[in-house]
Amino acid sequence: MKNQEIMQKDLKFNWHPCTQMKDHEFLPIIPIKKAKGVWLEDFEGNRYIDAISSWWVNILGHSNEYINKKISQQLETLEHVIFAGFTHEGAVRLGERLCRLSGFDKVFYADNGSSAVEVAIKMAFHYWKNKGQVRELFLSLKNSYHGETIGALSVGDVGLYKDTYKEILIKNITIPIPEDQSEEEAQKALKEAENIFEKHHKNISSLIIEPLVQCAGYMKMHSPLFVKGLRELCDKYNILMIADEIAVGFGRTGSMFACELAGIKPDFMCLSKGLTGGYLPLSVVLTTDDIYRAFYCDYTELKAFLHSHSYTANPLGIAAANAVLDIFEMKQWKYEEGKWYSVLERNKKLSKYIWDKVQKFKDLPNVKDIRQTGMITAVEMIDYPWQERKGLKVYEYGLKNGVLLRPLGNVIYFMPPYVIEYDEIDKMTDVAYEGIKSIEN
Ligand code: PMP
Secondary structure, eight states: OOHHHHHHHHHHHOOOTTOOGGGGGTSOOOOEEEEEBTEEEETTSOEEEETTHHHHTOSSOBTOHHHHHHHHHHHHHOSOOOSSSOOOHHHHHHHHHHHHHHTOSEEEEESSHHHHHHHHHHHHHHHHHHTTOOOOEEEEETTOOOOSSHHHHHTOOOHHHHGGGGGGOOOEEEEOOOSSSOHHHHHHHHHHHHHHHHHHGGGEEEEEEOSSEETTTTTEEOOHHHHHHHHHHHHHHTOEEEEEOTTTTTTTSSSSSHHHHHTOOOSEEEEOGGGGTTSSOOEEEEEOHHHHHTTOSOGGGOOOOOOOOTTTTOHHHHHHHHHHHHHHHOSSSEEETTEEEOHHHHHHHHHHHHHHHHGGGGGSTTEEEEEEETTEEEEEEOOOOGGGOHHHHHHHHHHHTTEEOOOBTTEEEEOOOTTOOHHHHHHHHHHHHHHHHHTOO
């Protein structure tokens, strides 16, 4: 099938995520034939830099030879097996590695980010119930995003996704966030947060946060001090803390996990996306022995966590995840300018390079702010009314010029796979610059 034929058939039968399908009356859907590294290629040979890692999942490049090999090997022996009553080698290996890496004691598997969030908030609620307390409130941050299933949507706060469903959501309270990455803003927000903790703590089971960067919340960023302060409040008021590192985990913010930069350990950590290098749907909730023990008793006490997904701990996804961890462990991952780099070491160089490149965006009259945390860099345009859909114009400009950008409202951002080369960063940022410039009026 050629581009045109696929486009037509696709729109006849498929309903795409997060899309007003009528937009495709003017916006062509793009059929991708193959991908390699940061490049996506359609059926006519047009190529696009995947500047958003295909929704933040692809951290080590498309068609990564090492991950390909490990998944193929797994395919030869076991594609899937029920994970209740059974286990497999990959899951044992991954469980141990994730615990060692993160300092947690137990791993609960699920199969996508939203499901991991559901698991974590249910576990937190259930923990208190097993201890004889019903705590029916959840706490989360203003402007947060944790997924689209009802529970995850309830603890989120992006009106665009949430407002329609407000009548059917579970009870949640939001606390203010810092306006920027400064320590002053963090302190101010923490003061306001404490009032809420003080008032409601007896009924709150958990606080869920996206540490350092609220990605879907227009790439808003805050200081590690804010995360640390929230951990202290959770300790003081005896509330469980969930870190949703689905988007920021696996090297996105500069260290393996964002919580490390804040020097804290939450009670639960949710991971997905980069976990499999963007190959297969898999997620995990990491937690502590203290939580685990609250569920561990004779069956007849009815305290078990009876949550399940059919594809829990799918061996192919787990093979991909083990391959991703292998790559992170490589001290000699990439040779550049006479020196070997690991993934995390090279990311530091890349972030600096991207940061230098985006300085020129400050000269554009329609740019309001630029900000960065590790491998996430955002350029915020002025407050164009949302109806003008200026971000969409930049998206279209990007596609015409070989770069897949996917703005969030008026925010253009770069979150590329870590295999990106310097000349590819040049192209990615130059095209975004010209795209923003082209919509000045
Ligand atoms: N939490 C965060 C922080 C996310 O960014 C996302 C996805 N963008 C999710 C949860 C939901 O993950 P999924 O799309 O796999 O359900």
